[in-house]
Amino acid sequence: MRKVLIATEKPFAPVAVKKISKIFEKAGYELQLLERYTEKQELLDAVADVEAAIIRSDKFDEEVLNAGKKLKIVVRAGAGYDNVDLDAATANNIVVMNTPGQNANAVAELAIGLAIMGLREMYSGKPGGEMRGRTLGLHGFGYVARNVFRIARAMGMKVIVYTRYSKGAAAAIGLKVAKSLEDLYEKSDIVSIHVPARGEHIRSVSAEVLSHLKDGSILVNTARKEVINEPDLVKCMEEKPGIKYMSDLTPDSEAEFEEKFPGRFFFTPKKAGAQTAEANLNAGLAAAQQIVDFFEKGDNTHQVNK
Template sequence: MSFTVVSLGGPVAPEGEAMLAAAGITSLSTGPYPAKDEVVALLAAHRADAVIVRLVERIDDEILRASPNLRLVHKHGAGTNDIDVAAAKALGIPVMAAVGANAHSVAEHALALMFALIKDMRRQDAFVRGGNWAGKSYQGHELRGRKLGLVGMGLIGRNLARMASAIGMSVEAYDPFAPDDAFGRECRRAPDLDALLASSDVVSLHCPLTEQTRDLINARTLGLMKPSALLINTARGEVINETDLVVALREGRIAGAGLDTFAPEPPAADNPLWALDNVVVSPHVGGVTEEARREVSLITCGNVVSFLKGEDVPQRFFVAR
């Protein structure tokens, strides 16, 4: 039996495409953030058996019903907030994610944002490009000796805890759902979120987007942070209330922010964050290094092939079934 897989938001890595081809699967893809009508028409026309979700606005009930053959939705990454998981479950369509595949990459990216802020790289780059050269303009500091507060202690948080500890930071994390063995020599468990925010020099977000974490960082919680503190977000944009963050950054309630994710995505061209020189941004690329993209694609395509062929897939990759 032949199968068709559609990758929404761009093709998977070449190694993943090769895996699909070797299994005799027809692989199709769209460009980034395809229009909903385009997605529905493509899935219906090719009677897709599985969908790989990369860069899309949202996979909703209408899209899930577009192909009568649809048997699987697989996120090309870990976060599934762009998939209506409840609708998929109601239709009997399992949802999977490449859990942990890009954890090291995202942890490195969070650390890179910290370094960019603490070393004043944005201003220094502009200073030198402007034809200037004077050491007295430098406003850099060290991460060594500072406290990192992690919100979320999954695989990304655990990787980052090890990295930060290695450069001399103390690390504490808040995650009421993480098992005790997630915390080790490199990281203490914080008793509550407010205490973590108030005592940390750098706060890095690594929690999933849920109704409980939406707008978790807001005017009240930002007000708990030190005026010298830095905020890093490589989780989901909706975890931060951007309006409140802009006010806090403008008024010096916190010292800076390093952001890889936004709400919505892509963000508006006139987003007020762009005018702030204490902000470093990137376009949601923390988990898409070449190495991470390859690993995510191999896990995703391996799961898709196994599932369509009726073979076992490890339970840890299922979000809903």
């Protein structure tokens, strides 16, 4: 009997665990739970005797992956997978997958909510603005960005996008594609960032790009903090006192924001994009089904390592 571990420092909702359990029960797999653990050794011990694991934001570094002597697959229930050491997984012949799109609507709604919060002056009672008629720039065009587009269009916004790899897909649904990242930032009243924290995207929101932001614009980041060059953003906000930064990620320079930019930023206490009951359930069920399909059908559609 195959053994599957759900290792979640932040557990799935009970209803999600129940439905995940049914998927594995039907497949004839044994499910083990490790929830709210506080010591890494607990995780090291738990992975030692399982062939598959479902995780959320849990760190699967080289030590953990080496400890999983029987591990064949790890599925990150969510889109981002920077918490998994892909090189170490590949070296151990472990397939790593994510569950793209399962939490996209949740993150998109948060991005729109943060933009509204910024426009309404943090709900402070000061006169604010409206979304309708403003231009929203999408930095990236993955699952989340496409949901942001859907919502923004319904609100009467003009939407443009910058993407290197999905220009045809964007144009096919009526989106205007900016000729460059600088062009996107220059033309947008609100920029919403939707790129992964890897490769060319690391610190891609730099002075070269930020200098094109209009004073009074809003930058929304529900991606990863690593895509922002924080010193450059701080400098930009010093030079343009109308810019606001809204994120569900607390930056490394939080103290500097608090000192210099009161009323011009908001950070959620913890990463909140996928923290809805619906996203929690969808990602968990997708992860479970992907594990079953991997073992029973050889399906590795959502593999992110090679």
